[in-house]
Amino acid sequence: MLMLSFQENMHRVFLPLLLVALVRSQDTCLSSEEEPYLLFGTKTAYIFAHKGLSNNNRAHEVPGCKPIAFWLMNRHGSHNPESNEIKELQNLEKLKDNIILNYRNHNLRNSNHRMCPADVNLLERWLWNPRHNQTFAGDLTSDGYMSTQQLAQAWRQKYPGLLTDNRHDYLFRFSNYQRSSTTFRAFTEGLFKTQADGIDLPKENDEKHIRPYKFCNTWVNNVEQNNETLTQRETFESSLEYKQMVTNVSQRLGFNYDMEPQVVRNMYQMCAYNKAWDVTQISPWCAVFSHEDLKRLEYAEDLEAYYKYGYGSDLNEKVGCVYIKDMMAFFQKHIDNESIKRPRVSVLMAEAAGILLALRASNAYRPTSPLTAETYPGGNSRWSSSTMAPYNANFAAILYKCTLNGKFQINDKYQVLFLENEKPISFEGCRVGLCDWSRVNTLFANVVNSCDLKACNVATRGGPCVAIILMIVVLILKITRL
Ligand SMILES: *[C@@H]1O[C@H](CO)[C@@H](O)[C@H](O)[C@H]1NC(C)=O
Ligand SMILES: *[C@@H]1O[C@H](CO)[C@@H](O)[C@H](O)[C@H]1NC(C)=O
Ligand SMILES: *[C@@H]1O[C@H](CO)[C@@H](O)[C@H](O)[C@H]1NC(C)=O
Ligand SMILES: *[C@@H]1O[C@H](CO)[C@@H](O)[C@H](O)[C@H]1NC(C)=O
Numbered sequence: 001m002l003m004l005s006f007q008e009n010m011h012r013v014f015l016p017l018l019l020v021a022l023v024r025s026q027d028t029c030l031s032s033e034e035e036p037y038l039l040f041g042t043k044t045a046y047i048f049a050h051k052g053l054s055n056n057n058r059a060h061e062v063p064g065c066k067p068i069a070f071w072l073m074n075r076h077g078s079h080n081p082e083s084n085e086i087k088e089l090q091n092l093e094k095l096k097d098n099i100i101l102n103y104r105n106h107n108l109r110n111s112n113h114r115m116c117p118a119d120v121n122l123l124e125r126w127l128w129n130p131r132h133n134q135t136f137a138g139d140l141t142s143d144g145y146m147s148t149q150q151l152a153q154a155w156r157q158k159y160p161g162l163l164t165d166n167r168h169d170y171l172f173r174f175s176n177y178q179r180s181s182t183t184f185r186a187f188t189e190g191l192f193k194t195q196a197d198g199i200d201l202p203k204e205n206d207e208k209h210i211r212p213y214k215f216c217n218t219w220v221n222n223v224e225q226n227n228e229t230l231t232q233r234e235t236f237e238s239s240l241e242y243k244q245m246v247t248n249v250s251q252r253l254g255f256n257y258d259m260e261p262q263v264v265r266n267m268y269q270m271c272a273y274n275k276a277w278d279v280t281q282i283s284p285w286c287a288v289f290s291h292e293d294l295k296r297l298e299y300a301e302d303l304e305a306y307y308k309y310g311y312g313s314d315l316n317e318k319v320g321c322v323y324i325k326d327m328m329a330f331f332q333k334h335i336d337n338e339s340i341k342r343p344r345v346s347v348l349m350a351e352a353a354g355i356l357l358a359l360r361a362s363n364a365y366r367p368t369s370p371l372t373a374e375t376y377p378g379g380n381s382r383w384s385s386s387t388m389a390p391y392n393a394n395f396a397a398i399l400y401k402c403t404l405n406g407k408f409q410i411n412d413k414y415q416v417l418f419l420e421n422e423k424p425i426s427f428e429g430c431r432v433g434l435c436d437w438s439r440v441n442t443l444f445a446n447v448v449n450s451c452d453l454k455a456c457n458v459a460t461r462g463g464p465c466v467a468i469i470l471m472i473v474v475l476i477l478k479i480t481r482l
Helices: 002-025 086-090 092-104 117-124 142-158 178-192 217-224 227-237 240-252 261-277 291-309 315-336 352-362 437-449 462-481
Strands: 065-075 170-173 345-350 394-402 414-420 434-436
Touching: 065 142, 065 315, 065 352, 086 092, 086 261, 092 117, 092 261, 142 178, 142 261, 170 178, 178 345, 217 291, 217 315, 227 240, 227 291, 240 261, 240 291, 261 291, 291 315, 291 352, 315 345, 315 352, 315 394, 315 414, 315 437, 345 352, 352 394, 352 437, 414 437, 434 437
Parallel strands: 065 345, 170 345
Antiparallel strands: 065 394, 394 414, 414 434
């Protein structure tokens, strides 16, 4: 209301002045961008990451071959804010009030950057959803549920002969927490078009298989929890390019000083969540950022994910190998004895970490040079968490049995097709994602044969010291006994 009367007065009294000001200040309406930037790292909605894929769900045919086994890692869909995010994101309510106050007070450090009235109105209507509290923290959203169902249906349409109604053909793996078990429910509901709760489906929840990284102490200490993992991200965030983004955003919102980088990140997270929860809605928090701003924020996300789960650390291969080993063993069993028909379909409900670690171990999307703070822009053109691990990300391998009659240029009776987010992964020596079984063995021999998780129990930095102290204690004890 205040807004309206303010504008009315302006029109009556200052219209000519206002026009001059408008022409000068070129308010930018970022909410009405025709092609908004929608890649937000691991919080990207599947359809935005998926762009360019012809949206057909026709059966996937490989001439001369018949699919005999299907292995899939499937990430959950969008979820509520995590418990450690809720407080910060809820604080955006106060920030919103400040921004609107800035706007009303004509608080302009630089009149070339400022939100347009439509964007301010949009922001004014934004409310924090009280359901996003600790009780429901991290839970799969209803949108996440539906997108998972749809994906399961799409797989079924692509592999009708393999993904049948026969429940005994399947093996499902998922964790016991809400996001994973609900994803299992959504996925099976999509497959079988009926609630799976009452049905006895073959399932496992061996966490060591589902989230091997959680059990790898060396990885947890030296990679996940090690702040050196964040060095490149932090370097990038203290670069001029990043700081300029913070300045531009602060100016646009009417602040006379640069906002805290963490506050800018909170707005970014809220924008990403909003676009994942409802891909058709315009988020006022996205309208705070320009294309260029969003690309910088995405790159910072990539720098973190690359060192935690990608090629940035050698340990990542040692952990991700568990998934590749599982896939190879699954296919080998079918090849060794074709009368073993079950399970033909293995589906693992994964997290972004699992998907990225598995891709790391498979050596897919290896960038030509490492991602660093200095390789912006473009450093992430090959390795990008937005396109590799969006919500509902999936990594699939399908084993085919082929007839070798020379008609289809197939050299090996068994072929494997690799798909990531339904698109072929190009491995060296393969054709558009399709590899001879012998080639697959060559590609993954090293990673599978050395996959013993020995690296996970190597004493960490404190280890040698502790050992030496223990030896001294033992010596002293022996001496005193003598
Ligand atoms: C979260 O919200 C729901 C529904 O509004 C409510 O029932 C629940 O008690 C709330 N939980 C907490 C921890 O506030
Ligand atoms: C790592 O993080 C801890 C806790 O935030 C901090 O105390 C420590 O100084 C950091 N170490 C380095 C090398 O940045
Ligand atoms: C910030 O604004 C300046 C001045 O308009 C512009 O040159 C620069 O490219 C902007 N930076 C970003 C990150 O958008
Ligand atoms: C293959 O599996 C079937 C069913 O489990 C079993 O009866 C048969 O002995 C196996 N054949 C070989 C060669 O291992």
